[in-house]
Amino acid sequence: DQQVKxxxxxxxxxxxxxxxxxxxxxxxxxxxxxxxxxxxxxxxxFLISISSIKDKNEDGRxxxxxxxxxxHLSLHIVPxxxxxxxxxFCAASERNNFNKFYFGSGTKLNVKP
Amino acid sequence: xxxxxxxxKHLVMGMTNKKSLKCExxxxxxxxxxxxxxxKKPPELMFVYSYEKLSINESVPSRFSPECxxxxxxxxxxxxxxPEDSALYLCASSQGVGxxxxxxxxxxxxxxxx
Numbered sequence: 123d124q125q126v127k128x129x130x131x132x133x134x135x136x137x138x139x140x141x142x143x144x145x146x147x148x149x150x151x152x153x154x155x156x157x158x159x160x161x162x163x164x165x166x167x168f169l170i171s172i173s174s175i176k177d178k179n180e181d182g183r184x185x186x187x188x189x190x191x192x193x194h195l196s197l198h199i200v201p202x203x204x205x206x207x208x209x210x211f212c213a214a215s216e217r218n219n220f221n222k223f224y225f226g227s228g229t230k231l232n233v234k235p
Numbered sequence: 236x237x238x239x240x241x242x243x244k245h246l247v248m249g250m251t252n253k254k255s256l257k258c259e260x261x262x263x264x265x266x267x268x269x270x271x272x273x274x275k276k277p278p279e280l281m282f283v284y285s286y287e288k289l290s291i292n293e294s295v296p297s298r299f300s301p302e303c304x305x306x307x308x309x310x311x312x313x314x315x316x317x318p319e320d321s322a323l324y325l326c327a328s329s330q331g332v333g334x335x336x337x338x339x340x341x342x343x344x345x346x347x348x349x
Contacts, residue, residue, distance in 0.1 A: 165340035221266055222283070227275075
């Protein structure tokens with residue numbers, strides 16, 4: 123059973139607007155969460171992370187929000203650019219097994235010019 | 236440019252062949268990983284090496300044999316693979332010390348089993 127879920131396989135957004143990608147998890151032992159971006163024919167690229175002691179982390183146009191009570195995290199991209207078009211994976215790991223990442227199935231973001 | 240280098244980028248092999256996938260990083264990372272990714276699926280962890288010792292084997296069949304000759308290199312030896320083993324094989328590395336270390340991925344080897 124998948125412990126990290128991305129329920130939206132795809133998302134289409136106009137350039138300049140906000141993109142919101144969502145991720146839900148079931149394991150209350152998860153302590154560290156990440157977002158990766160993947161272009162075709164390339165490996166996943168680390169974007170941004172957040173530990174469970176925080177509820178928000180920001181890096182430029184990218185902000186990750188964590189709602190522990192809802193077991194939900196989201197990635198906000200503002201403003202969205204055509205170069206952001208890619209597949210986005212969320213991932214999580216447990217405190218006692220930090221080397222093992224559990225990945226969601228990905229959301230394909232299309233930013234239209 | 237990725238700092239984790241994987242070779243070859245593509246590999247086609249028969250079910251009786253023996254081949255190896257290679258991965259190299261020079262970031263001083265002490266943990267290295269092999270993942271398998273099928274189309275439209277998330278990466279699935281196969282093996283983790285921490286300080287050059289195998290720390291996690293996710294019940295991977297013995298036809299996949301990992302090797303970590305030193306802290307910068309990681310190999311995956313392949314023998315008698317099945318058609319269902321066709322996938323993208325990703326290598327990753329992380330600092331390996333404690334929680335909160337992102338893994339950095341290579342671009343993968345696209346493996347096809349005939």
